[in-house]
């Protein structure tokens with residue numbers, strides 16, 4: 119267990135390369151309210167990572183955030199304890215965090231949460247990895263232990279990225295925070311690749327002319343493992359992940375990722391305007407957030423927010439962080455909240471589905487040596503069968519351990535959607551028995567499995583957004599919505615944030631950084647300003663704005 123991490127690259131996203139970590143760490147703080155504005159209530163819809171980041175920083179500025187949450191604080195950072203063994207957790211949503219996520223780590227460090235390396239496939243902290251593809255199995259500790267074809271695939275991926283997507287130039291520019299180079303290269307690539315799928319990018323690369331190589335790449339991928347369920351998505355989504363090393367050097371949060379948003383809820387900032395020392399979000403809310411929002415309306419003064427308990431409150435500004443589809447089907451939303459073209463972008467938002475199934479076992483039996491093969495009894499597993507990804511988490515040799523028996527996406531996730539947790543477990547054990555004949559996983563399982571399909575969770579309807587080819591323009595509209603100077607006055611004061619509007623959806627860093635955009639937006643909307651020595655994302659917007667693609 120350690121908090122030490124390698125030297126940081128940052129998730130400086132080339133669409134909008136604003137250094138959020140620098141803004142957060144600057145001693146001048148995020149800004150100041152105009153006289154008389156302290157204590158003003160601002161609605162924050164959603165108590166996940168974005169909503170609680172926004173609420174925490176609005177509180178520090180001296181505003182009174184009023185957080186609404188439909189389910190549990192933490193949102194998709196959901197660490198579920200096993201019944202009867204509450205010290206053992208299943209990470210139902212986010213579970214591994216790249217150290218390049220420097221804005222997120224600002225809060226992880228603030229809360230002094232310990233981390234440890236995440237056991238990704240073929241990673242240094244993974245005992246062994248087994249790849250099961252087309253009925254054949256290969257096992258090793260690193261790429262060097264696998265047949266040559268795996269190295270050929272890794273080389274092909276590197277070659278495709280270098281030849282077509284200027285990998286070295288982009289990574290170097292991110293490390294040096296060279297905004298000019300980033301924008302020059304990326305703006306050209308956006309024009310070139312917005313219409314291209316991930317699969318199309320591979321299939322049209324000279325390095326990937328072999329179907330077999332594409333198939334193996336889909337299975338093994340890079341970083342976190344198989345990426346073939348992302349093949350239909352825009353390749354721009356993948357390039358952002360690769361450039362910012364979001365799939366590398368990942369850590370788990372000891373004690374569960376939910377501690378980050380929940381920690382912000384409880385944390386008492388050392389410096390805050392207006393509120394007495396010792397104030398926290400929890401204390402401002404008497405311990406519990408407001409319930410689910412059911413209706414959002416514009417009024418002459420601002421907004422009316424109605425909730426499922428019948429509560430109705432007026433606010434001059436609203437920060438909105440849930441999945442944007444909830445504005446279409448679960449919340450009665452005033453059309454005047456947003457311009458029409460933003461509603462179009464919301465309608466087109468595309469979500470990835472994802473399912474996971476976890477079991478608690480008596481001990482990390484997978485580290486036993488198989489007497490026949492001399493290898494681990496079981497390995498971190500990537501398979502083209504139903505489980506797709508098996509992850510193994512141990513906490514010492516004689517203690518209960520956690521197995522994620524299956525982690526799936528999109529079509530693979532849908533295969534589970536109609537099964538309950540026990541039925542899923544049966545299917546998985548049957549499939550795993552084909553890969554590990556003779557290994558009795560079931561005899562080690564303690565209690566019931568924990569399962570989730572995010573696409574059937576009522577407040578979510580998907581794991582996270584991922585743009586399809588041709589959706590850059592919609593993404594741009596949603597991300598830049600916090601800049602409201604060109605909006606009609608009647609469309610100002612409502613701020614979208616969270617994973618859905620982020621350029622790197624599926625990474626909590628994007629939830630944090632878009633929340634910080636919303637904080638800047640609220641500050642600006644209420645007549646406040648940033649310190650001249652520490653300009654915020656809106657102050658620098660026009661110099662680094664995401665490129666606009668032509669409409670006609």
Ligand SMILES: Cc1cc2nc3c(=O)[nH]c(=O)nc-3n(C[C@H](O)[C@H](O)[C@H](O)COP(=O)(O)OP(=O)(O)OC[C@H]3O[C@@H](n4cnc5c(N)ncnc54)[C@H](O)[C@@H]3O)c2cc1C
Pocket residue numbers: 163164165166167168169186187188189190191192193194195210211212213214215216409410411412439440441444448449472572577578580581582615616617618623624625626627628629
């Ligand atoms: C399966 C999965 C795996 C992931 N893996 C990783 C990972 O390994 N690393 C990583 O960095 N990120 C990962 N992510 C992404 C990460 O979880 C998200 O980026 C982040 O948690 C999103 O935070 P958010 O606040 O934007 O949204 P959410 O966490 O969804 O928060 C929105 C909140 O709004 C609430 N809400 C919904 N409707 C209403 C309503 N009507 N009224 C009030 N509240 C409402 C919801 O209950 C929710 O709590 C993963 C996500 C999933 C689903």
